[in-house]
Amino acid sequence: MRICVLPLAFALLSTFDVHAEEGASLAQASSIPHPAVIAHRGASFDAPESTTPAYLLARELGADYLEMDLQRTRDDVLVVVHDDVLTRTSDVAQRFPGRENKPVSDFTLAELKSLDAGSWFNQAYPQRARKAFAGQRILTLDEVIDIAEGDPDRRPGLYIETKVPGQFPGIERQLKARLQARGWLDQPGRVILQTFDRNSLALLHEEMPQVPKILLLWVGKGSIEPKSGQDFADSGEQDKAAFYARQAPKDTQEFLRWLDAAKAAGAIGTGPSARRSDLGEQSYADLIQPWMNQASHARGLLVHAYTLDAPEDFAKAMAAGVDGLFTNRAGQLLRFYNRPAVPEEAQVLDRLGY
Ligand code: G3P
Numbered sequence: 001m002r003i004c005v006l007p008l009a010f011a012l013l014s015t016f017d018v019h020a021e022e023g024a025s026l027a028q029a030s031s032i033p034h035p036a037v038i039a040h041r042g043a044s045f046d047a048p049e050s051t052t053p054a055y056l057l058a059r060e061l062g063a064d065y066l067e068m069d070l071q072r073t074r075d076d077v078l079v080v081v082h083d084d085v086l087t088r089t090s091d092v093a094q095r096f097p098g099r100e101n102k103p104v105s106d107f108t109l110a111e112l113k114s115l116d117a118g119s120w121f122n123q124a125y126p127q128r129a130r131k132a133f134a135g136q137r138i139l140t141l142d143e144v145i146d147i148a149e150g151d152p153d154r155r156p157g158l159y160i161e162t163k164v165p166g167q168f169p170g171i172e173r174q175l176k177a178r179l180q181a182r183g184w185l186d187q188p189g190r191v192i193l194q195t196f197d198r199n200s201l202a203l204l205h206e207e208m209p210q211v212p213k214i215l216l217l218w219v220g221k222g223s224i225e226p227k228s229g230q231d232f233a234d235s236g237e238q239d240k241a242a243f244y245a246r247q248a249p250k251d252t253q254e255f256l257r258w259l260d261a262a263k264a265a266g267a268i269g270t271g272p273s274a275r276r277s278d279l280g281e282q283s284y285a286d287l288i289q290p291w292m293n294q295a296s297h298a299r300g301l302l303v304h305a306y307t308l309d310a311p312e313d314f315a316k317a318m319a320a321g322v323d324g325l326f327t328n329r330a331g332q333l334l335r336f337y338n339r340p341a342v343p344e345e346a347q348v349l350d351r352l353g354y
């Protein structure tokens with residue numbers, strides 16, 4: 001019995017090592033750190049998402065990339081905002097009554113800059129609130145680049161998502177122009193482009209063929225077809241997040257079809273959703289099962305999964321063979337990877353004057 005078990009254990013171990021090595025060499029080929037620490041909307045567990053303190057904190061903790069969602073103002077400036085509308089993360093309803101449900105593109109930069117993008121965080125998370133978060137401003141792409149360039153000892157890259165790109169024709173070309181003007185297109189692996197939208201992926205590839213690109217994956221309309229065959233709108237369910245969290249790809253072929261589509265459109269990897277232990281039924285579909293990651297690596301595609309914050313989830317994802325993680329808790333993930341000299345979040349925020 002013992003004679004059988006030990007070789008099996010070694011065989012499993014070496015299979016795992018082979019897949020980890022495959023991912024590492026794919027990352028190396030694109031000059032991408034492995035495993036990559038991607039600070040999702042900055043260090044957004046500890047500071048208001050997509051604001052200066054969130055990005056400064058992510059940089060000072062040592063994150064590999066500052067993640068951001070790109071949109072455009074009415075007067076054509078590239079800004080960093082996640083949601084289509086501003087109600088969740090600002091005082092837009094008080095500042096612009098009657099326009100609160102308008103999209104980001106309805107506002108000029110001056111109007112967006114007049115919003116308080118920090119007080120909502122203090123109200124939502126009183127245990128992590130800081131007075132200086134109140135009155136934080138929405139940032140432009142250039143301001144996030146300034147932060148990425150602002151400390152010679154910490155040089156995070158940029159991980160940029162074209163958000164709802166159908167609303168912003170030409171945003172891919174405009175992004176290229178800004179990155180080029182700032183000298184970010186000549187530095188291998190320092191910028192990664194990401195999108196859920198296959199059309200935007202193709203346009204990003206056309207504009208910036210040399211820049212690594214990731215196709216984000218989820219199960220639902222416009223992405224992987226669900227086994228349930230249902231869309232939320234037709235499901236009769238009340239809880240959107242719970243509905244989507246329960247979805248799974250229709251079948252193996254449907255998942256593989258999306259990998260092939262990513263590859264064909266010029267992506268060097270995918271960004272699949274991952275299940276979160278801390279969100280219960282509000283989690284995301286599990287698209288990082290070992291066979292999925294192996295199939296990605298077999299096609300020469302890296303896997304950067306979103307968005308995990310708990311050490312037990314980090315461990316599961318790494319064991320399943322992913323090559324990097326989007327996280328709201330960059331410090332926690334850096335410590336999990338045993339990266340050297342990761343400071344405490346509260347101390348960094350104190351030092352930065354927040
Ligand atoms: O960009 C990766 C992850 O951020 C995708 O989800 O909705 O947080 O942009 P979301």
Ligand code: CA
Pocket residue numbers: 067068069161
């Ligand atoms: Ca994003």
